[in-house]
Amino acid sequence: MMCRLLKVSVSGFYAWDDRPRSRHARQDLELTALIHTIHERSYGTYGAPRVHAELQQAYGVHVGRKRVARLMKAAGLRGISKRRFVCTTVSEVRERWAPDLVDRDFTVSEPDRLWVADATFIPTWEGFLYLAMVLDAFSRRVVGWAMGGALRTELMLSALERAYAQRTPRAVIHHSDHGCQYTSIAFGKRCEELGVRPSLGSVGDAYDNAMAESFFATLECEVLDRNHFRTRVAARQATFAWIEGWYNTRRRHSSLGYRSPRDFERAFLGEDASANLALLARYARQTDWRKKH
Numbered sequence: 001m002m003c004r005l006l007k008v009s010v011s012g013f014y015a016w017d018d019r020p021r022s023r024h025a026r027q028d029l030e031l032t033a034l035i036h037t038i039h040e041r042s043y044g045t046y047g048a049p050r051v052h053a054e055l056q057q058a059y060g061v062h063v064g065r066k067r068v069a070r071l072m073k074a075a076g077l078r079g080i081s082k083r084r085f086v087c088t089t090v091s092e093v094r095e096r097w098a099p100d101l102v103d104r105d106f107t108v109s110e111p112d113r114l115w116v117a118d119a120t121f122i123p124t125w126e127g128f129l130y131l132a133m134v135l136d137a138f139s140r141r142v143v144g145w146a147m148g149g150a151l152r153t154e155l156m157l158s159a160l161e162r163a164y165a166q167r168t169p170r171a172v173i174h175h176s177d178h179g180c181q182y183t184s185i186a187f188g189k190r191c192e193e194l195g196v197r198p199s200l201g202s203v204g205d206a207y208d209n210a211m212a213e214s215f216f217a218t219l220e221c222e223v224l225d226r227n228h229f230r231t232r233v234a235a236r237q238a239t240f241a242w243i244e245g246w247y248n249t250r251r252r253h254s255s256l257g258y259r260s261p262r263d264f265e266r267a268f269l270g271e272d273a274s275a276n277l278a279l280l281a282r283y284a285r286q287t288d289w290r291k292k293h
Helices: 002-006 010-018 023-041 048-059 065-075 153-167 185-194 206-222 232-247 261-268 273-292
Strands: 114-124 127-136 142-148 173-176 197-200
Touching: 002 010, 023 048, 023 065, 048 065, 114 153, 114 206, 114 232, 127 153, 127 206, 127 232, 142 153, 142 232, 153 185, 173 206, 185 197, 206 232
Parallel strands: 114 173, 173 197
Antiparallel strands: 114 127, 127 142
């Protein structure tokens, strides 16, 4: 009946049914299985670009990006997207504002020249848990972070202290929004003692602290939107695991040539000489582009 309705011969149907799979079809099956593994290890967050990079850099499998996208679509696999920017900054008096030393240019040629900082809240059944972080603009690595039950200056100071203890920079720029915690006298005094140069963007503008906003958008879509925390302890554990066990060490960033922040810094420090040259070339191209535009 099927052959009659589809207008094919019975012998042709059995010949097709008994025919072994083509080499390309077998490769698609093997590749789909590997894509499933990569997608699962990324906690279901990777889309086709990052899966494609993982296949090439970690497994040595060189296939087209469109083929990866096609196989992911057929398997029902997809990455996750970020939310829109929402302004939540509460400013302090204008007299305490520091100058904007960044002016939306987050391009730096080495670590610990520019840090960006911000804070967000994590909802739990026990109430909000607040996260303050300091991120290195060179490698997108979170170099300091702190969590607490209240959004006070002490939380931002704790993140700054941890970043400084871990990296011990010289004259690093600390760029943030105009939150009252960052414009407080205590925070400014501590920056002066550590030799950190505070910098503030404009109010209510996501682009003036775009890198920090991008980090929190990634945190939201990969962790917060996919979990409901009963306790602050559970939220703290999940955030710690994501930052230290995934984001800093394993998550591939498109802006870093699909490398993790840790691997990107290692390459720059000379542990991978060929990669180091590639990084320098990339920054040279960025600088030329900015000069032209």
